[in-house]
Amino acid sequence: MTLPAYGRLMGKRALVTQAEDYMGPATVEHFAREGAEVITDNSVLTDPNRPQELIESAGNIDILVANLASENLFGTLVDDLADDDFEHAFEVMVYPLHRLVRAVAPQMKARGAGKIIVFGSAVPLKAMGRLAAYSAARGAQISYVKSVGVELARDNIQLNLIAQNWVENPAYYPPEMQENPKFQANLKREVPLGRLARAEEDTALAVFLASDESDFFVGQAIPFSGGWTQ
Secondary structure (H helix, E strand, O other): OOOOOOOOOOOOEEEEOOOOOOOHHHHHHHHHHOOOEEEEOOOOOOOOOHHHHHHHHHOOOOEEEEEOOOOOOOOOOHHHOOHHHHHHHHHHHOHHHHHHHHHHHHHHHHHOOEEEEEEEEOHHHOOOOOOHHHHHHHHHHHHHHHHHHHHHHHHOEEEEEEEEOOEOOOOOOOHHHHOOHHHHHHHHHHOOOOOOEOHHHHHHHHHHHHOHHHOOOOOOEEEEOOOOOO
């Protein structure tokens, strides 16, 4: 089922990072259906200079979608968690977020308007083992959004984060996993709704946060997890 489009992003220019990964493809498609001119980027944002270069090359950006994620950050006991692996989580998900926001904020302040949406995680909102690096980095994103969100609000820039979990995505939930009876039983046990969210349900929230309808949302980490966490 495809959600209807209402042209809520008509005339807006949106930049989506990691556009080929995780929530990137669904976001690009949904934002375009809502009328946005979507600029996509798939470059390696761990390069400290790349976020600034990206923003400068993109020109005027009304909406920044920070889609930052990485695989291979799960299932490691803290005893075995190497410094390099811990640092990697921050290099992929935290430092690029700050550099992107720092780069785009001046132009948004000059126009007196802007939207920044972060695809984050609900994992830091619920205690889980073997996720120290991932939880720490995702938790840092939430704290960053809360702090910088209230700072940027004074210039009519709304920075918010979608704290998601249990969303359809081949990287996290490949078809063979979804078909596994053990996974299906776990899904019904853990998620009150008893199912994964469709990607476009997630991006519908992103569209709302990118639209003029969300002007009073500031520095929020909004759980999107089917009741798995509040």
